[in-house]
Amino acid sequence: EPEVTQTPSHQVTQMGQEVILRCVPISNHLYFYWYRQILGQKVEFLVSFYNNEISEKSEIFDDQFSVERPDGSNFTLKIRSTKLEDSAMYFCASSPDTSSYEQYFGPGTRLTVT
């Protein structure tokens, strides 16, 4: 069964450093998302992406964040200058069509900023 994959599973970085989190969505899906979840808290929407552009972004997704689909398979989230409060689990998700209610999530990348 096709699945969303994410790398790395765990990233440790120092405050102020740039990180890139990588995702490979399910191959025939057209809509891609990034979420974050601080330990023990709710899932928070960051951004949705379709047709090589951002469809929607939340207040969390400020100028420090960017997304890119550099080729036909990868979908990346870049944080330019990490802060301590960026420490969280970051989930990538994809869905096949405009009905975003059924989204398929990757296993997540745990980002630790020290």
Next chain:
Amino acid sequence: GQSLEQPSEVTAVEGAIVQINCTYQTSGFYGLSWYQQHDGGAPTFLSYNALDGLEETGRFSSFLSRSDSYGYLLLQELQMKDSASYFCAVMGNSNYQLIWGAGTKLIIKP
């Protein structure tokens, strides 16, 4: 703003039935989804309601009342593996964005 409320924790006995409620406040509404998340795992899709009524998928059912801005997830014949957190999520102002509740931790006792 948009908000969802669900109980933080529910406890039930193996083999029993449990209902997890969700109320929402959004300026628009496309539908209500339910996701399951085991500790350390990724959320997995369970169910979706766009229209009023009950949707059944095996042991899990989900209900929506748009006039009451209310929905629930019903889990029957509880198994130990159902111990997880359950999140309701709304497509509110946009169908490109899911807004999530804080999650309900379901504890199942033998």
